[in-house]
Amino acid sequence: MSKPAAEEAEQESAAAQFKRGMRSLAGAVCIVTSSSNGRRHGMTATAVCSATAEPPTVLACINRATATHRAVREAGLFCINVLRHEDQALSMLFSGGPRAEERFRPGQWTTLATGAPVLVDALVSFDCRLVNSLDHGTHTIFLGEVERLQIGRKGKPLLYSDGQYAKLASPAHGEPLPEELDYWGE
Ligand SMILES: Cc1cc2nc3c(=O)[nH]c(=O)nc-3n(C[C@H](O)[C@H](O)[C@H](O)COP(=O)(O)O)c2cc1C
Numbered sequence: 585m586s587k588p589a590a591e592e593a594e595q596e597s598a599a600a601q602f603k604r605g606m607r608s609l610a611g612a613v614c615i616v617t618s619s620s621n622g623r624r625h626g627m628t629a630t631a632v633c634s635a636t637a638e639p640p641t642v643l644a645c646i647n648r649a650t651a652t653h654r655a656v657r658e659a660g661l662f663c664i665n666v667l668r669h670e671d672q673a674l675s676m677l678f679s680g681g682p683r684a685e686e687r688f689r690p691g692q693w694t695t696l697a698t699g700a701p702v703l704v705d706a707l708v709s710f711d712c713r714l715v716n717s718l719d720h721g722t723h724t725i726f727l728g729e730v731e732r733l734q735i736g737r738k739g740k741p742l743l744y745s746d747g748q749y750a751k752l753a754s755p756a757h758g759e760p761l762p763e764e765l766d767y768w769g770e
Pocket residue numbers: 613626627628629630631632645646647649650651652675678679680683684744
């Protein structure tokens with residue numbers, strides 16, 4: 585007989601339970617890049633979000649064991665490239681296997697203001713200067729002030745939810761926010 589879900593949850597470590605809970609979140613898949621000492625680095629990340637619009641600032645939570653983490657720390661710059669739903673192969677490339685320069689072989693890459701690699705066909709790229717960081721556990725929260733923004737042609741984002749890649753059924757769906765509610769709290 586299978587154990588009740590509550591009993592199973594009790595036997596899980598706190599970290600395993602946390603990870604299982606986090607599977608319920610749907611995240612936009614991004615490639616966070618940096619460039620240090622002439623070498624490009626980049627990795628897939630979903631722990632990315634807006635921090636504030638004034639000044640325009642984003643945050644990314646990056647594992648301290650990654651090569652991209654070291655590059656962001658050294659160079660003080662990073663770029664968040666938001667992937668299209670067609671770009672699952674790029675996401676997989678940047679999350680394992682080949683490292684550093686090899687990951688940049690497919691796709692067209694350029695630079696804007698900081699020198700961090702910018703994916704030419706991203707939905708949007710936020711080219712940032714590192715302005716603050718907070719180490720916590722295995723990760724660092726990097727705060728980046730946006731120096732330049734590249735908004736690409738319209739399209740659907742690549743999503744990651746419940747351990748799988750996913751895409752929106754339609755670009756606009758559900759109800760818009762009531763007019764009196766502002767996402768930015770203004
Ligand atoms: C969909 C997806 C989302 C990920 N999100 C993050 C993230 O937000 N932060 C992080 O540190 N690693 C994240 N990872 C793991 C890194 O992409 C992976 O560890 C990568 O290989 C690290 O780069 P490195 O091999 O150069 O160290 C994610 C992986 C996948 C597949």
